[in-house]
Amino acid sequence: MTDTAEITKQVKEIVVEHLGVEESKVTENASFIDDLGADSLDTVELVMAFEEKFGIEIPDDAAEKITTVKDAIDYIVKQKAA
Amino acid sequence: MFRLDGRTALITGASGGIGGAIARAFHAQGAVVGLSGTRREALAALAEELGDRAHVLPADLADPAAAEALIAAAEGAMGRLDILVNNAGLTRDTLALRMKDEDWETVLAVDLSAPFRLCRAALKGMVKRRAGRIISIGSIVGATGNPGQANYAAAKAGLVGMSKALAQEVAARGITVNVIAPGFIATAMTDALSEDQRAALAARIPLGRLGRPEDVAAAAVYLASDEAGWITGAVLHVNGGMAML
Numbered sequence: 001m002t003d004t005a006e007i008t009k010q011v012k013e014i015v016v017e018h019l020g021v022e023e024s025k026v027t028e029n030a031s032f033i034d035d036l037g038a039d040s041l042d043t044v045e046l047v048m049a050f051e052e053k054f055g056i057e058i059p060d061d062a063a064e065k066i067t068t069v070k071d072a073i074d075y076i077v078k079q080k081a082a
Numbered sequence: 083m084f085r086l087d088g089r090t091a092l093i094t095g096a097s098g099g100i101g102g103a104i105a106r107a108f109h110a111q112g113a114v115v116g117l118s119g120t121r122r123e124a125l126a127a128l129a130e131e132l133g134d135r136a137h138v139l140p141a142d143l144a145d146p147a148a149a150e151a152l153i154a155a156a157e158g159a160m161g162r163l164d165i166l167v168n169n170a171g172l173t174r175d176t177l178a179l180r181m182k183d184e185d186w187e188t189v190l191a192v193d194l195s196a197p198f199r200l201c202r203a204a205l206k207g208m209v210k211r212r213a214g215r216i217i218s219i220g221s222i223v224g225a226t227g228n229p230g231q232a233n234y235a236a237a238k239a240g241l242v243g244m245s246k247a248l249a250q251e252v253a254a255r256g257i258t259v260n261v262i263a264p265g266f267i268a269t270a271m272t273d274a275l276s277e278d279q280r281a282a283l284a285a286r287i288p289l290g291r292l293g294r295p296e297d298v299a300a301a302a303v304y305l306a307s308d309e310a311g312w313i314t315g316a317v318l319h320v321n322g323g324m325a326m327l
């Protein structure tokens with residue numbers, strides 16, 4: 001499995017667990033707030049969960065731009081590659 | 083009513099008068115208690131008195147790194163943290179004209195910054211579990227001011243603003259954040275007063291006596307209980323009627 005595929009899988013797992021939503025709803029284009037019912041505290045929790053899981057730090061200005069599942073995957077893939 | 087069976091609570095300043103009373107009251111209601119302070123012997127003596135369900139968790143909250151470590155230690159010892167009581171506090175009284183930066187900074191660090199860091203660290207687990215209670219011990223002087231206590235009054239007023247902000251941030255997760263503002267309570271902090279000063283104080287209190295640590299502890303039990311689940315962002319004044327706010 002490529003890194004990107006693995007990261008995608010793990011990001012989706014975290015989203016499913018944190019937001020308690022059906023796995024089928026967690027498509028790459030799903031917006032945390034508009035499609036998955038997250039509130040602002042959920043998005044902070046998600047970012048913290050990503051940081052913990054992937055051992056990275058996501059600064060606030062970057063975190064603000066992570067609004068969809070794909071945003072999260074792209075950011076983490078880029079950080080892990082760097 | 084007001085039982086805390088199976089709940090885990092961290093009480094800072096448990097080596098002191100009010101904190102010790104809160105720890106005893108929580109324990110009597112069935113809670114597991116984590117006792118914090120800098121004086122290990124005093125904490126160990128209290129833990130021994132309580133018997134089971136008591137953990138000694140020393141920390142010097144003047145050290146910015148101590149708060150996070152204390153929450154981790156509490157969660158480690160008790161499995162999780164349901165109730166945080168920010169009670170540790172100190173004073174460095176002197177008129178502002180004579181107040182050194184250090185007097186200001188020490189009081190703000192222990193009485194306001196440490197509680198913030200403890201809240202931040204404790205909330206992580208509480209938000210995940212969607213339950214929790216945070217109770218901070220403010221003071222009547224945070225609302226009324228008091229000559230010689232610009233630092234302490236600022237810190238205690240700061241706790242109120244902080245708690246109201248946090249209460250709004252985490253209300254949707256079933257976590258409540260409240261402040262108890264005691265008036266004059268007979269503890270080591272007030273032992274420094276002379277008999278005359280104490281009598282003069284009592285004369286200003288409609289209920290006619292200084293408070294007891296147990297008066298504050300009873301309020302803390304209430305706010306920690308399930309029964310207080312609809313109270314958040316509140317300041318509960320426990321002051322014998324000295325200031326009716």
Ligand SMILES: NC(=O)c1ccc[n+]([C@@H]2O[C@H](COP(=O)([O-])OP(=O)(O)OC[C@H]3O[C@@H](n4cnc5c(N)ncnc54)[C@H](OP(=O)(O)O)[C@@H]3O)[C@@H](O)[C@H]2O)c1
Pocket residue numbers: 094095096097098099100101118119120121122124141142143144168169170171172192219220221222263264265266267268269270271272
């Ligand atoms: N007594 C009153 O009339 C009154 C009125 C209003 C509000 N309050 C508030 O009630 C709270 C408890 O006060 P109290 O009357 O019970 O006084 P106390 O007997 O002097 O207790 C103060 C507690 O704070 C702890 N503490 C102080 N500095 C600390 C530090 N750097 N790190 C960790 N712990 C520290 C002490 O622990 P160690 O001794 O182990 O260091 C002690 O357990 C305080 O927040 C105080 O401001 C008291």
